[in-house]
Amino acid sequence: MSKTLTTRKQDYSQWYNELILRGGLADHSAVRGCMVIKPYGYALWENMRDELDRQFKATGHQNAYFPLFIPKSFLSKEAAHVDGFAKECAVVTHYRLKNDPNGKGIIVDPEAKLEEELIVRPTSETIIWSTYKNWIQSYRDLPLLINQWANVVRWEMRTRLFLRTAEFLWQEGHTAHASKEEAIEETERMLDVYANFAEEYMALPVIRGIKSPNERFAGAEETYCIEALMQDGKALQAGTSHFLGQNFAKAFDVKFSTKDNTEEYVWATSWGVSTRLIGALVMAHSDDEGLVLPPKIAPIQVVFVPIYKGPDSKPAIDAKIKELAKQLQAKGVRVKMDLDDAARPGWKFAEYEMQGIPVRIALGARDMENNQVEVARRDTKEKQVMSMDNLDSHIVDLLSAIQNNLFDRAQQFRTAMxxxxxxxxxxxxxxxxxxxxxxxxxxxxxxxxxxxxxxxxxxxxxxxxxxxxxxxxxxxxxxxxxxxxxxxxxx
RNA sequence: CGGGGAGUAGCGCAGGCCGGUAGCGCAUCUGGUUUGGGACCAGGGGGUCGCAGGUUCGAAUCCUGUCUCCCCGACCA
CATH class of the missing domain: 3.30.110.30 (C-terminal domain of ProRS)
Structure with missing residues (x-):
């Protein structure tokens, strides 16, 4: 394997692919178009997920879970919706396998055909609204504010790790409201949650906007979105929030009694972000040396690299690193200590740059003598010598400065572009x-x-x-x- | 789904036209010397050549099918 990545200038697509693989975020799988999210990539997703989940709950939403399978008939109840998704659905037609009578492995049992075929959800509006019909009778049942974390499947022709895979992880919020105004307010509120999350946590500046009719979600009255700009000058839709009007309420006959005892259709929204955000993150900040992750969601924020000199130096250096790491952890910093003496420092430096760890702290005999460490920041690749005294608070400040710098840099780029x-x-x-x-x-x-x-x-x-x-x-x-x-x- | 390229050790590749003992670099393992930007020396292990058929005395190599990946188009978050 070559030591360096393909550069962005040489071939942006290849750079991206190598980065995902070599940064340890994901692998291709045996199934076409699907990926394996590796522990480091999944840790990144967990950090994003946890913060979003916190914000959903803070805005009054509850999590629930709806089935992976959707009866085929449900999908066709909303005309525009089925038009939008029909071409990319995986379909379950049978429920049993059996041994091949010709002795060649295993085959689908033709006698185990489903009465009604099941669609693997490309999104859950239909299964959810068929359920909401039972949950909503009165204005007292509204608003209904539900989110689910799930996987969905869209049988894409051309796939790319994180950006477009046949199966992906996401969340989908599905809310029901008594009035149009309230539903629109919800749509805008969740767009704001997304935009703030992208900017504050991912350091990814986004444009809040609405889609033109051509680009609107299948079944929506209005689609709101956040749009981000990648380093190659291409745009990427990072999240969407839909005002669904009464389209799904009508399709699934979801009505409620108002205070003055009239019967009305419910107003709906849905909103989602997916593991695609990881693709956005990678393409927005990373460079030709590897990933660059914003501190707030980086799985590891600080890595300690010891520099041993002679066989006897290890115990003292390790002890000091553990002590400093403990101080940082006490301040909530996510720390890794690489005390492996088989790998050399230079190799570790390159490796952690590839992984995009925001701050690297090197500590050797020279530093021990001078009560100092060498601190390198990933975003600018600058190195500085810092005293071990109050290192924890200096690092906390540095992480915050890196977070801000990544955002500013991306925003300046977008403005210029x-x-x-x-x-x-x-x-x-x-x-x-x-x-x-x-x-x-x-x-x-x-x-x-x-x-x-x-x-x-x-x-x-x-x-x-x-x-x-x-x-x-x-x-x-x-x-x-x-x-x-x-x-x-x-x- | 169309056009182009590729799949050989964990990774990157050579070999293929012209069938005849499967190779190189990196990684890995053992021992030693090392450690401030991808260490060095010595020795070792690791492969049904993507998968399935076919041709042949013999297939990584030729033929057919199939799967996967990459690039370009049509579709999409």
Whole structure:
């Protein structure tokens, strides 16, 4: 194996793939399009999951669990929904295997055919709303605020680790409300939770916006999203929150009695983020030496690397490292000590850089004499010598500085990579050469968006929330427009 | 699903056209010397050549099928 990664400049896709594998986040599996999330990658996901879960509960949601399988008939109850997902569903048709009568292993027992085929959930709106029908009778049962952590399956043609896999982990919130206003408020609230999580914990600046009709979730009235920009100038949808109107309530006949005893359909939302966030994280911050993880969600925040000199130096150095590590752990810092004397320091340095551990602390005989350590930060690769006195609080401050720096760096990049254009020539030129977000006027029709996509492969990523209204002419048709929207090529 | 490339030791690859004892580097194991940016010396272990068929006295090599990965398109979070 080569010592270095393919660089971003050489081949961005390959860089990404190598990084996931060599950073120890995931492996390919024996099943096409599916991945094995390795312990280090899963620890990262757990940190993200735990914080999101905390925020969901803080906003009044409860966790529940609904089945993996959905009766085929449920999926077709909402017309737009089935249209959106039909092409990528895994279907269970039988429930038993048997020995091949010809003696060649095992076969599906043709006599064990299901009466009604089951769909492996690509998302759970239908199974959940068929259940909500039984849970909701009165306005007193509302709002109903449920989330589930689950796996889903979408049979994608082309897959990439974390960014698009056939099976992925996610959470899906499904809420029911008495009024349209309340449902929209919920949709926006959860978008805010996502945006704050992305920015504060993942150090990933995001644009909050709404999707154009073309990009809307199948079955939604309105799809809100957070959009992030990757280092190669492509956009990535990092989370979505949908106002579902009364579409699913009508499809599954979920009505409630109001205070004045009238009967009305329930208003719905759904919202989700997935393990795709890990892909976003990797592509937003990492460099040609490996992963760069934001301290707040990094599985390991600080790694100690001893530098032994002579056979007798180990006990004293190890003892000092354990002492310093204990102080850090007391402040809530996640610490690893690599006291293996078989591997050399240089090898460890490179390895922990590959894994994106935010801070590395090296400690050798020289440091012991001077009561100091060498502290290296992953984000800037700067090294500084620090006193062992009060090291814990200095490291806590440093972790916070790294977190902020990652966010600022990503935000500056995004600002620099967001371009306003007025002519079609500029539009195409920016997409081809500069890349990034392109802010341009659009006449608001799905036909124009479709045409632009055909011509340039760029899509409308979103119409930013609180967008400035400004009269202009559509980039393609020249028709009048009231506001700019964000275009980009996207993952 | 279409077009292109690939699958040989844990990893990276050579061999294949022209069938005849399966190789190299890294990693690993043992012993020793080492340790401030991917250590060195010596010795050792590890493979049904992706899988399944076929041709042949004999297949990593030729033929057919199949699975997986990568790149490019169509689809998508």
């Amino acid at each position: 967001t371009t306003e254009v007025t002519t079609w020539e500029e539009f195409v030129d920016v997409l081809d050469n500069k890349t990034g977000f392109v802010s341009a006027h659009w006449d608001g029709t799905p036909e124009t968006e479709e045409k632009i996509k055909e011509l340039t492969k760029a899509t409308i990523r979103c119409i930013p929330l609180n967008n400035k209204l400004e009269a202009g002419k559509c980039i393609l048709t020249g028709n009048p427009s009231t506001q700019r929207v964000l275009f980009a090529r996207a993952y």
